[in-house]
């Protein structure tokens with residue numbers, strides 16, 4: 380067993396404590412939240428875990444192997460840096476940091492101390508996203524042409540980050556893990572309908588990404604939708620796929636549909652042929668992603684290998700978020716990355 384401490388016991392921290400606590404590989408030694416009321420709510424369920432309102436004791440405790448950081452985004456860098464500098468393997472919630480500069484510094488510290496830096500891009504550990512990667516890796520879809528994602532619902536409005544930093548990390552991490560192309564340009568438009576501390580916080584955004592091979596991605600994130608939609612369409616040259624995370628059974632559907640552009644020798648125009656074939660829904664396993672991820676984090680530490688969502692993948696996500704945010708403030712100007 381390895382000893383772990385969890386900092387930040389809010390909405391997501393609650394899920395993390397439950398999963399680490401029920402794992403046979405981990406011993407949760409401390410939970411920490413600066414809000415005593417929040418801490419008491421969770422510690423009442425786990426009387427054998429020491430609860431703290433200040434994380435310093437965690438960093439000073441040489442028996443702690445790993446630290447999990449589930450606090451708001453703007454505190455990730457400071458806490459993760461302290462954790463790594465105290466020689467703890469470190470799990471940071473998505474997004475890894477509030478800027479790519481911060482993300483790069485964390486990667487460097489982890490590398491120089493031979494520590495695991497893991498980013499919780501939870502979707503990557505879901506059975507559905509693992510299946511999508513398998514289909515793409517086995518070339519079932521052909522060359523990937525586009526990725527089009529819709530992640531909309533009513534709330535939860537955040538005070539410290541806009542909708543891009545809140546929701547788009549999920550889509551960008553799925554894009555990175557399954558398709559993994561190099562982005563060259565990002566633009567974003569959107570709208571803020573309210574201010575917090577005199578600062579506009581965008582609650583709707585449309586992000587457009589171009590990749591070095593000519594493929595494209597579009598991500599629609601929105602806190603002001605009357606319905607909850609979690610849908611991604613991936614278009615390949617051979618087949619197309621729809622991932623609907625709101626479906627309970629057939630989350631993934633693969634369509635033998637596409638468009639063939641055939642050159643005709645006698646004319647300059649291309650001949651467009653549409654294909655509409657069968658649709659099938661591959662079987663996917665059933666397990667809780669966080670539980671799988673806790674085991675994966677443990678394995679990576681004991682075997683000294685990177686996790687599937689390491690610091691570099693965290694940086695990939697943060698650099699796109701950062702460019703989208705910058706483009707948003709410039710009214711949609713494309714930002715080269």
Ligand SMILES: NC(=O)c1ccc[n+]([C@@H]2O[C@H](COP(=O)([O-])OP(=O)(O)OC[C@H]3O[C@@H](n4cnc5c(N)ncnc54)[C@H](O)[C@@H]3O)[C@@H](O)[C@H]2O)c1
Nearest residue numbers: 387388389390391392412413414417449450452472473501
């Ligand atoms: N992986 C996922 O699918 C997923 C889902 C939701 C949230 N998150 C991420 O989890 C993190 C937390 O989000 P949340 O929704 O749980 O927020 P939350 O506001 O519900 O919880 C954050 C908690 O951190 C505590 N906190 C803040 N600063 C602290 C500090 N310096 N030391 C100790 N405690 C501190 C707060 O008191 C609060 O209880 C964010 O980074 C968010 O992006 C990830």
